[in-house]
Amino acid sequence: MTTTAPAPLDISALLADGTHLIGGEWVPARTKSTIDVVNPATGAVLARVPRGTAEDIDDAVRAAEEALPAWRDTSPARRGELLYRWAELVREHDTAINELEAVEVGHPVGPSPIAARLTYLAGKADKILGHTLPTRSPDVLGMTLREPFGVVGAIIPWNAPGPMTVFNTAPAMAAGNTVVLKPAEDAPLTALYLARLALEAGIPPGVLNVVTGYGAEAGAALPSHPGIRKMSFTGSPATGSAVMTACARNLIPLQLELGGKSPQIVLPDADLTKAVPAIVRSIVMNSGQVCAAGSRLLVASSLHDQVVETLAERFRAVRVGLWHQQVDMGPLINARQEKRVLDYLAIGREEGAEVVVGGTKLTEVPYDSGYFVEPTLFDRVRPEMRIAQEEIFGPVLSVLTYEDEEEAVAIANGTRYGLTASIWTQDVSRAVRLARRVEAGQVAVNTVGDGGPTGSIGTPFGGYKNSGFGRSMGPDAVEDWTQVKAVIIDAGS
Known part of the structure; x- marks a missing residue:
């Protein structure tokens, strides 16, 4: 660094x-x-x-x-x-x-x-x-x-x-x-x-x-x-x-x-070598202060342990630092936002979610003068928990599990938001079916957002439900x- x-x-x-x-x-x-x-x-x-x-x-x-x-x-x-x-x-x-x-x-x-x-x-x-x-x-x-x-x-x-x-x-x-x-x-x-x-x-x-x-x-x-x-x-x-x-x-x-509380649905046949790095980037980019951040990870129960273990390795490797450094993530914007994120970390613990990685403010040099919070991975999150329902606007990823496609869709649509969503699968028919059923203004398959610099051009952006209206x-x-x-x-x- x-x-x-x-x-x-x-x-x-x-x-x-x-x-x-x-x-x-x-x-x-x-x-x-x-x-x-x-x-x-x-x-x-x-x-x-x-x-x-x-x-x-x-x-x-x-x-x-x-x-x-x-x-x-x-x-x-x-x-x-x-x-x-x-x-x-x-x-x-x-x-x-x-x-x-x-x-x-x-x-x-x-x-x-x-x-x-x-x-x-x-x-x-x-x-x-x-x-x-x-x-x-x-x-x-x-x-x-x-x-x-x-x-x-x-x-x-x-x-x-x-x-x-x-x-x-x-x-x-x-x-x-x-x-x-x-x-x-x-x-x-x-x-x-x-x-x-x-x-x-x-x-x-x-x-x-x-x-x-x-x-x-x-x-x-x-x-x-x-x-x-x-x-x-x-x-x-x-x-x-x-x-x-x-x-x-x-x-x-x-x-x-x-804003949003965007779900990322990982199906059993997902290519994890592609999905996991993108999922991590989505939540640590701009320290999670992105309305389209994929803050809810919906994982098939058969993949749960493997995905959480791989995510934990990636989260521990996230480089946090100053704007001019070769890092992945910087600070939160101000003291008010820092307090908001730290309060949600406390709420997650109180609700019974498990902190796998992170969960605290960074206070040592060079973080002591800024608003730095560790990238945090929560596991054992239930759909009704506040950290799974409310927009945190910080580097906090919640892992939820599902048993079948019906439950995945229900969890994905089970918030007041509907801005973006991602679906990770190698089965085109399932991708099409889920893309139609998920309530979001933008649905990406095997990518996040519009796919970045190699993705689509002129992609409309806007939400369903309490994520707003207009594009x-x-x-x-x-x-x-x-x-x-x-x-x-x-x-x-």
């Missing part, structure tokens, strides 16, 4: 301290108050960002309203060109973006999907299609148009600020909307830097605005603003419900992604930010 830190990232060269982006200008909060952005591995202050309030949100909405007519009427092909230029700049500055996100979130520096996904979305801008409609007379023409909503808002979480920024702004912008983005106060720097690159790409001032601040202040003000015509939110079910209530008051549509990243991602207008023209005399 590398122990010598590289030259520190010069954040001041990337961003102006204490400012956010409104109408193409980097400005402080109206109150001049700031929030410290802290490195979760060391506790050091990385930068300060504005503590925006409803006043700053109002400024941003007004700037977006001013920019809307020209952006809406810009040729879709031109909008696509500008988004593509943004993708090129993201690719050119890939190292800085990855390091910035790693240092503010705490995960190891690694490859990012941002540029590739942004390129995909840029290509959709001039492919928004309406329809011609059958008519009762040859003198009448019927058609549909897809038009932008107008000024839209997005609130994103701290666990993946780079991808979340792109997924929640680029589709809306490609469709001709202007956007106000509120990133999480714990990790707003990557979003601000991506917005800077958007300006440099030639995207006009006011098309993308980023207001930083606390959720109860700037965040709550965004869906409540009468100028917002559609919202997207990614985060907890409790906050999502509050955002939905605010949207309901103003009668505006909403896209929600609210991002897919072929309909841009159209979802449009509304349909019917036009009927009577050309008869």
